[in-house]
Amino acid sequence: MTEAAGRAGVTEEQLRAWLVDYLIAQIGCAADQVDADAPLRDLGVGSTDALVLSGELSELLGRPVSAVEFWEYPTIDVLAAGLASGHDASSTPEPAAAASTPSGAATGDGADPIAVIGLGCRLPGDVEGPDRYWDFLSAGGCAIGEVPDDRWPQFVRDAGSAAALATTTRWGAFLRDVAEFDADFFGVSPNEAERMDPQQRLLLEVTEETLAHAGIAPESLRHTRTGVFVGASLSEYGYLVGSELGRVDGWSGTGGALSIIANRVSYHYDLRGPSLTVDTACSSSLVAIHLACRSLRSGESTLAMAGGVNLMLGPAVTRSFDELGGMSPSGRCHSFDAAADGYVRGEGCGVVLLKRLADAERDGDRVLAVVRGSAVNQDGRSNGLMAPNPAAQVAVLRAAYSDAAIPPRDVDYVETHGTGTLLGDPIEARALGTVLGRGRPAADPLLLGAVKSNLGHLEAAAGVAGFIKAVLAVQRGRIPANLGFANPNPHIAFDAQRLAVIAEPTAWPQRPHPRRAGVSGFGFGGTNAHVVIEQAPVPAAATLRDAPRDTSPAVTSLVVTGQSPERVAAWSATLADWLDGGAGAGVPLREIAHALDFHSPRSGRFGVVCARDRAKSDRSHVVL
Incomplete structure (x- = not known):
């Protein structure tokens, strides 16, 4: 030159x-x-x-x-x-294409906030439920490891090549025992259960746990306009089961279909609201949450289950991303760090229960956080089918905050997409700086984090994993660390864009407004989503829904139900552990009894423990 x-x-x-x-x-x-x-x-x-x-x-x-x-x-x-x-x-200029909000993309009035009233998740690292998830995040847990020895051998024998598998990335974040399923509990015959995609089975289990977390008895939802919106992208099980005609039977069609993943939940609980599986790749579950909120706002649904599920049953997809150079050779998602070298695939399931805030307050539901707004758009013709479009990312952020009627600079934290690619992270950071960083004091930057640094990239379930993390952080007033952040990505102008990555667990900054967070998800085909959440309002009266007012000493009966004596015994043991040393140690017995009586599923068998306090019980444990 x-x-x-x-x-x-x-x-x-x-x-x-x-x-x-x-x-x-x-x-x-x-x-x-x-x-x-x-x-x-x-x-x-x-x-x-x-x-x-x-x-x-x-x-x-x-x-x-x-x-x-x-x-x-x-x-x-x-x-x-x-x-x-x-x-x-x-x-951090404002791209011309993002200067105005697309017509119809936002309401602009923040109408009909949506309450989050229940959470459920099954994630790598032996994470089962939101409390375990929070403990895992707070401790700086990392669930990424080598592919389990027993995960892919059958696939290689039936349809693959051992040589190709040997050159495929060996890193991932995997669940244990994905083949296990309590078919009897869900009324599924053994033959049908064997043909069911494990993603269907996993979603059923996590949905049941989400309803329990919300204190909603499943039978109370029969014939209601409860919607089911589930992100899912892969149907590897259908391919594996159907690859040999001799193994195909009458259950193979429904067992391997993506559509049935959501429909199975609606069928099991006898729900009459919308039921759809959403596939926008890595943004699927966040788009599902967006659609659920829209359905609630329109009155199409009175309650909505939204989430996503992702399992890696074969190595083919990982192999494909390997060939594209997307997989991290170091086996970590180094989100926003100079060491960013690609991402690691992960699996899991998350479900959130949503309701219009006014309805939740009327019904006495426990509100964990509030969805204030959301938006979805597309990259269009970017620099390649799988290449992000900075202008489109700016546009979806502007649309989401217009929908929420919240000034972007009043958002404290964003749970980012944050895959840990050297240029993908700077593109996302630049869009965040353009919309949310503008107008902030240098000493008060927008805080960023990515749960992919803990769990890897859960793809169709990535958005809901980040959403649940953000809800827990907003609720508890503390932000978990972005793992492995040591040297900032040199292609991100953090100071100029008013951005900062959470390198250590951090108390939520004190603000003159409720705690607020954004959650981003980008599909590799170009579908972008962003959801805005806010700290739950303080309830007018801190009382349980329908809770008894009388607190005088009396015999309290704890009723535990199940479909068999063995199930009653197992559930009783779980309840005892929760009462003795778990989160229930300080909960009054009368409140526990009320929850078991009015907000738990009913079955044909039950056991009863009668007690005046935790130390002494009367004649107890009668199974009928």
């Missing part, structure tokens, strides 16, 4: 010609193949090439040029025009 070329004042036409020459000389494009309107990725410019090219352009123009520019301006023509306009990558 000549000294003259490094001087300021390079025109758009000169930039266009320089870029064409660079692609021919450095990337190896033929002159007749360089299409100025084609995405740079289609012309062979990968992430590493983009970093080199950004340095060359910085020298040419005499000012910093970020590699993020190539995703904001994905073709030669628009890149030349954008750079010639004097755009400064460190100033």
